[in-house]
Amino acid sequence: DPAGECVNEPASLASKSRIAAMAAAVIGMIVPLQMVSQTWDAHDRSHRFAARDYAINYLESLEPNAIVFCNGDNDTFPLWYAQEVEGVRPDVRIINLSYLNSDWYANQMRQQAYDSAPVDFTATPKDYAYGRSDVTILGRENAPADLLSSLKIVYEGGGRAETGYPTMPSGIISIPVDKEAVVKRGLVAPSDTANIVDNIVVNLRNTETYRAKGYLSLGEILMLDIVATNAANGWKRPIYWVTTVGSDYHVGLSPYMRSTGMAHQLVPTIQEGLPARTDRAYDVVTKKYRWGGADAKDGKVPYFDETARRMLLTTRSSMLDVASELIYQGDTNPDSVAKREDYKKALEVADLMANNLPEVTAPYGLSIASTLGQVYCE
Numbered sequence: 001d002p003a004g005e006c007v008n009e010p011a012s013l014a015s016k017s018r019i020a021a022m023a024a025a026v027i028g029m030i031v032p033l034q035m036v037s038q039t040w041d042a043h044d045r046s047h048r049f050a051a052r053d054y055a056i057n058y059l060e061s062l063e064p065n066a067i068v069f070c071n072g073d074n075d076t077f078p079l080w081y082a083q084e085v086e087g088v089r090p091d092v093r094i095i096n097l098s099y100l101n102s103d104w105y106a107n108q109m110r111q112q113a114y115d116s117a118p119v120d121f122t123a124t125p126k127d128y129a130y131g132r133s134d135v136t137i138l139g140r141e142n143a144p145a146d147l148l149s150s151l152k153i154v155y156e157g158g159g160r161a162e163t164g165y166p167t168m169p170s171g172i173i174s175i176p177v178d179k180e181a182v183v184k185r186g187l188v189a190p191s192d193t194a195n196i197v198d199n200i201v202v203n204l205r206n207t208e209t210y211r212a213k214g215y216l217s218l219g220e221i222l223m224l225d226i227v228a229t230n231a232a233n234g235w236k237r238p239i240y241w242v243t244t245v246g247s248d249y250h251v252g253l254s255p256y257m258r259s260t261g262m263a264h265q266l267v268p269t270i271q272e273g274l275p276a277r278t279d280r281a282y283d284v285v286t287k288k289y290r291w292g293g294a295d296a297k298d299g300k301v302p303y304f305d306e307t308a309r310r311m312l313l314t315t316r317s318s319m320l321d322v323a324s325e326l327i328y329q330g331d332t333n334p335d336s337v338a339k340r341e342d343y344k345k346a347l348e349v350a351d352l353m354a355n356n357l358p359e360v361t362a363p364y365g366l367s368i369a370s371t372l373g374q375v376y377c378e
Contacts (some may be wrong), residue, residue, distance in 0.1 A: 019369035041303045048302035053290035054262075054311045057083040059089040061261030061282070061290035063238040067119065067230075068263060069223065071097045074307060075244045083114070090114035095226075097249055099217035103129050120229045120236075121222065122148055128218055136216040137163050141170035144201050147228040148175075154221065165215070169204040175227065177268040181234040187267050189277060195269045201229075202252035209248050220251050227253070227266065239266045243314060249264075259325075262318045263283060278329055281322045282345055286352065289315070295356035309362045316357050316368050323349040323375045350375045 003187060030178040041049060054077035062068055070076045071302065076096045082088040089151035093116040099105040104130060109119040125131060136154050139145075153159070160166025171305045179196050180189055190194055204210050216224075230237055240263040248256050250264075260273050293302045294312060304312060321345045330342030 008102070022101070036179060042305070044303055046302060047291045047296065047300065048304065048308070049290070050236045050292035050294075050308040050311055051078040052082055052086065053292040054315060056086070057089050057160065057284075057289050057315060058065065058242050059083065059092055060261050061263040061281075061284050062089065062092055062240055065091050065117065066235075066238045066240055067093045067095060068240045068242060069095050069245060071245050071249055074311070075232070075242050077361075079242075091116055092117055093117075095119070095223075097219050097223060100222050101134070101217055102365075103218075106218075106222055109305035111364045117237075120225060120228045120233060121225050122151055123155055125227050128173065128222070130329060132157075133221055134218045135163050135165045137167040138204055138210065138216070139167050139169045142172065143170060144172045144174040145270050146176070147173040148232060150227055151221065151228065155338070161272060166202075168216075171210075172201065172203045173224070175200040175231050177231065178234060182268055185235045187235060187238070188269055192269060197258075197268050197270065200253070200256055200268055203361035206253055207248070207250075207252040208257070209251055212248070215296060216251075219260060231268075241266075243318060253319055259318070259321055262314065276327050278345075282326065282349065285319055285322050285349055288320075289352075289356075291356040294358070294361040301358075301361050304362050312357055312362050313368065316353055316364075319349055319353040319357075320368065320371045320375060322355075323347075324371070327375065327378050346375065346378075 001232075015104075023177075051074075058075070059070070059082060067125065068079075071081060073098050076094070079324060083094065084091065091114075093109070093113065095109060096105070102126065103346060106121075106123075107125055110121070112118055115328065124132075133154060137159065145149060145168070150170065150173060154155060154166040154168055157166050159165070176199055177197055179193075181192075182196055204216070210216065219289075230239060240260070241250060241257065241261050243259075243264060250257065253266060253268050254264075255272060256266055256268065258267055258269075258277060259265075259281065260277070261281045292308070292311070294304070296302070326342045326346035326349065330339045333339040333342060354372065
């Protein structure tokens, strides 16, 4: 400068830049720190084991060597994890109905998986390969037609010349029931033997599935194949649907399903008006159920987001169903000693739910609260 002094302008600018950068960094850190301080509980997964524990509850609701149908991500991936990583119930065959629309997945079901035997089909791989049976039309006959015979017609391409797609002869299907095999397998209690039907009959045209689409998909055809083939083989394997699978995935079989905890089991009796079999459901709920962290006794209940809360609701509902059935069983039991035992069990189940899935974890909601109150009053 004119005074002859040397000024290091670049160094001065660099120093100011560093100060500005540090200030910007500090200000920038305030934003995520503020977010963390306000939403930490919504992101903290400590001590929350909902996915694993609820999957175990599903699997433990099933009898040995069972087949269980599921559909969505939330009722499939936890089951796979519990079975493959935790080693829970390797005898169960988990079948995802969405994947069953793919020939490669159907072929996997034909293989041994852990302790689960291959699934029996009437179809052969060539019957559904390359989209051959992706769409099946229902025929116009109104008389019940044997399901296995109808499926064989579908696999042979029957009706394709008229409609362009394989066609079942009738929209009403019938699955013959071997009553002796059913009793031998213990699917029906001795007191309900008279209620075993000669045939499981379903009008497929009246199902939500068919009305919505106008056809049956490969997954639905193969599911019916598994059911009919299993019945023809003497009901070798118990068949279930998890409770989170909607009735539209039951393909008309809902009237023949009974609750066994967190699953519905297919049985050859019309369930309306019949008492549920509470023995297994009671044992599963009281001896096998896990609580996903909702039973924290130190007051540190983990955060349950919307999806996890829905699973809480499903578990609560399953327990209240068992309690209600035990009360009904007690009301209709002529044996006074057995009657008191049924009521005692119902109270035990209600207490388990109230203590291990408390309202502090997630609000009960009107339905759960009113049902729980009714159970306690009764």
